[in-house]
Amino acid sequence: MGAEFVILSLAPLLIGTFAAVACALPGNFLLLRRQSLIGDAISHVVLPGIVVAFLVTGHSTTWPMMLGAAGAALVSVVLIETIRRLGRVDAGAAMGVIFTSMFAAGVLLLEQSDTSSVHLDVEHALYGNLESLIWLEASGWGSLLDPVALRALPPELTRMALTLLVVSLFTWGFWRPLKLATFDEGFARTLGIPVQLISLGLVVTAAIAAVAAFDAVGSIIVIAMFICPPATARMMTNRLAAQIWWSVAFAVLSAVLGYVLAGYGPLWFGGSNAVSAAGMIATVSGLMLAVVAAIGPHRTA
Amino acid sequence: MTAPAPAASLPRTDPAQSPLAIRGLTVSYGQQPVVFSVDMTVQDGAMTAIIGPNGAGKSTLLKAALNIVKPLAGRVSVYGRPLAEQAHRIAYVPQRASVDWDFPTEALDVVLMGLYRDLGLLRRVRAHHIKHAKDCLARVGMEDFADRQIGQLSGGQQQRVFLARALAQKADLYLLDEPFAGVDAATERAIIDVLKSLKDEGKTVVAVHHDLSTVRAYFDTVFLINRRKMGEGPIATAFTPETVQATYGGRLADGQITQLTQDA
Ligand SMILES: Nc1ncnc2c1ncn2[C@@H]1O[C@H](COP(=O)(O)OP(=O)(O)OP(=O)(O)O)[C@@H](O)[C@H]1O
Numbered sequence A: 001m002g003a004e005f006v007i008l009s010l011a012p013l014l015i016g017t018f019a020a021v022a023c024a025l026p027g028n029f030l031l032l033r034r035q036s037l038i039g040d041a042i043s044h045v046v047l048p049g050i051v052v053a054f055l056v057t058g059h060s061t062t063w064p065m066m067l068g069a070a071g072a073a074l075v076s077v078v079l080i081e082t083i084r085r086l087g088r089v090d091a092g093a094a095m096g097v098i099f100t101s102m103f104a105a106g107v108l109l110l111e112q113s114d115t116s117s118v119h120l121d122v123e124h125a126l127y128g129n130l131e132s133l134i135w136l137e138a139s140g141w142g143s144l145l146d147p148v149a150l151r152a153l154p155p156e157l158t159r160m161a162l163t164l165l166v167v168s169l170f171t172w173g174f175w176r177p178l179k180l181a182t183f184d185e186g187f188a189r190t191l192g193i194p195v196q197l198i199s200l201g202l203v204v205t206a207a208i209a210a211v212a213a214f215d216a217v218g219s220i221i222v223i224a225m226f227i228c229p230p231a232t233a234r235m236m237t238n239r240l241a242a243q244i245w246w247s248v249a250f251a252v253l254s255a256v257l258g259y260v261l262a263g264y265g266p267l268w269f270g271g272s273n274a275v276s277a278a279g280m281i282a283t284v285s286g287l288m289l290a291v292v293a294a295i296g297p298h299r300t301a
Numbered sequence B: 001m002t003a004p005a006p007a008a009s010l011p012r013t014d015p016a017q018s019p020l021a022i023r024g025l026t027v028s029y030g031q032q033p034v035v036f037s038v039d040m041t042v043q044d045g046a047m048t049a050i051i052g053p054n055g056a057g058k059s060t061l062l063k064a065a066l067n068i069v070k071p072l073a074g075r076v077s078v079y080g081r082p083l084a085e086q087a088h089r090i091a092y093v094p095q096r097a098s099v100d101w102d103f104p105t106e107a108l109d110v111v112l113m114g115l116y117r118d119l120g121l122l123r124r125v126r127a128h129h130i131k132h133a134k135d136c137l138a139r140v141g142m143e144d145f146a147d148r149q150i151g152q153l154s155g156g157q158q159q160r161v162f163l164a165r166a167l168a169q170k171a172d173l174y175l176l177d178e179p180f181a182g183v184d185a186a187t188e189r190a191i192i193d194v195l196k197s198l199k200d201e202g203k204t205v206v207a208v209h210h211d212l213s214t215v216r217a218y219f220d221t222v223f224l225i226n227r228r229k230m231g232e233g234p235i236a237t238a239f240t241p242e243t244v245q246a247t248y249g250g251r252l253a254d255g256q257i258t259q260l261t262q263d264a
């Protein structure tokens, strides 16, 4: 593994891993709150935000698109809470309504506007472009110490690393109230824990992770990583802290194994083309879930 | 209903100093209020049973008193001060059904949750915290189940773990929602012994209770509710066939009720 690995694979591997872990961490709490599909919902509702950002700025640069996505995610979170409160309906139903209408609005906007010149298309939204996030300035491992080369690292890498940092800090800093509010909301309130604020914080954190990862690696990985590593980890242990660590391990394993298999797997089997890394990463995480569901130590809680 | 005369053995608590004084509490989840204009004055150092049929608003009364659900109207004071200032003096045990039994947590871990006010966001769990939690588990006879995932405990064991969590809070006022639901006679005995020991320490216990036949043996005072307050006071004066029959909307058999409320 020399220069070629550093140039072609190092950045995608790191970005995929960071994205996977950043989604899996809040995914654990969403799973226990039976709100796993929130990750799915977020990755769909950001579409109109991205289209609007594109229409306003006229091109598909990253920052406006990220802002548009984050704005759309926030709008939908507020809408979901409003519907839930005013309509006194279940969170799942409220999410379902917002999820479909936002995505539909995004598709309509996309059709009405002339965006065909850029790669703002369904395929990009699904698979992202992990394989294209290469580090051209690198000449080998030594480049990791070369400030000029480092500055040319794909910007997605910095963004995903920052996102992972934010998500990790939130999980660590608010560990106890998160756990208490998730386990026994009424009791948590009697302890003076601002339960609503914690829930909002969790959804916003999940949204940050989803939007950043969506931009870098596409929605397939986002959806898979919110659900598969936490669900797999839940079957490995009966302790929340251990579950979190297991989910991190499964997320890293999916990202690395998926990336490698996508790049080299088809060649080993005599194929000629690599397959999509995003698709393979999601597949690997699903396979791990299936295996642990069959033999995991704590399958039926 | 006229206010019953105070019993000689139980000095009437001044509402201004009562562990829990509620005035005009009204709660609604939708259109209809489920708790309507309820006043309640809990006696200091006594054991109080909250009694009423299913859906009478017993759980809602407790949750609203603790601000777990937001009341439409009403004032709550705890030891003569607003709830927000005194919440640390209350321990609450929710009704069984409201807990997520699949959650990845073990008995000892649940009891440690009772120490949240000591631990805060980031303080480390130390040996003395663990010891305190284990002592509380031992007090309810659950020390051998410390490592058991809570869903894998029996109903009575789960109830005792949650009582241990309340004990860990070192509170002065204990609010328990149906602590005897689905437990066998031996566990019921164990739980009532713990509650009585709390009373002996001068603490105040309020429990939602369904078994009319044990009210006399377990409690000092009763609070009867069916959306509205139907009676309140010492057993001798407030727990009468008339008040109980009225609370249950006349749905209990007369013989049954006389027997339950008159038996010594
Ligand atoms: N979260 C809720 N949303 C809507 N209605 C509710 C909710 N919780 C309780 N209710 C309704 O409020 C009324 C009072 O409920 P509550 O749980 O306080 O009764 P309870 O006296 O504790 O009954 P039980 O003996 O069955 O525990 C019931 O009619 C119930 O259907």
Ligand SMILES: [Mg+2]
Pocket (backbone or CB within 6 Å): B058, B059, B060, B095, B177
């Ligand atoms: Mg109840």
